[in-house]
Amino acid sequence: MKLRDDQGSPRPKADRSADGDGPDLHQEGAERLQKILARAGFGSRRACETLISTGRVMVDGAVVSEQGIRIEASAHVIHVDGRRLQLDDAKVTVVLNKPRHVVSAMSDPEGRRDLAEFTAPFSQRLYHVGRLDYETEGLLLLTNDGELAHRLTHPSFEVEKTYVCRFDAPGGPPRGLVKVLRDGVELEDGPAHADRARVLAQDGREAVVEVTLHEGRNRIVRRMFASQGFELTALMRTRIGPVVLGDLAAGETRELTGRELGTLMAEVGL
Structure with missing residues (x-):
């Protein structure tokens, strides 16, 4: 040109x-x-x-x-x-390490802890992108960019998410568990499979498995393990697309870097 x-x-x-x-x-x-x-x-x-x-x-x-x-x-x-530049200072996207026993909502009629306490320090009105259930902790995005939020939650863009899953496994997890998760399991609302799965740790009593998938159905990770007879005792989301939780402490927030945001936006076609 x-x-x-x-x-x-x-x-x-x-x-x-x-x-x-x-x-x-x-x-x-x-x-x-x-x-x-x-x-x-x-x-x-x-x-x-x-x-x-x-x-x-x-x-x-x-x-x-x-x-x-x-x-x-x-x-x-x-x-x-290939990375989008976001130069609109009015738009803010934040990573929250959601603690356990916090509702993924801006208010809760039952009086439980909600996200309002974590968005209060920001002058912009932020909304959560997707949800983590009450018992699940880890990476949750908060933003006032409506188009970005829409694309991140729309199934057609298939943004990968990674979870660390802890469960009781006397004697260690079955050898074929990660293969079953990758190959797919049948749930009441249709089949589901992990893009990747691997054992991170086991001590003969408990096991920790990392699972990456792009689906966002309600409680899908917990239900995948439950289909194989395992109830998760702890579940943490550690990554959404190119954004990783890192060493952010529970309850803390940080704004995405320009490179993180640009890569994330490019991943959903912005």
Whole structure:
């Protein structure tokens, strides 16, 4: 997409649209693209110029490889290496390590602990993306980005989620358990299978199995284990797509980094 002539001056809009190179992007007086990238955390301006010149930056679906163009960041969709940049400061996405015995709701008619206490420190009104049941702890996303929340919870996007599952297993879990989980089990609302499953620990009394799947049916992990005769004594979600819980303590929150958010958005087609 040639937005400038051989002398480096912006080409007239008519010239740009006539040659079929793509949409008109350059806006006089707006912010330089390399400055936008640097502000988003992609390194120095010089490093961001290299990203542009090597064709790793897309604006509104078109590769931009020329330096010096100016755009309004809020008016365009920018990707770097396939990751979406979220430059709207009004939109916030947060990771919460939901403690056990907290309801995945903003209020609870039974008076149990709910998510309001964890969203209170934020000036934006945040909503939970999906749910974790009352007994389950771990990674829960909170956001005010409605489109992102919709796509993360829509089954067509099949975002992977990873869980760590603890259960009583005298003598150790059956050898074929993880294979059964991967091959699939039959539940009352249809078959379900893990994309991946592996034993993390066992001591002859208890076992810990990590399960990754992309389905989001209600209590699906617990029901998969129950179908094989195992009741989970603890369940923690540790990952949603590219976002990992890490060492975040129970009840703590943190905002997603720009790279995490960009990768997550790209994963659901934003």
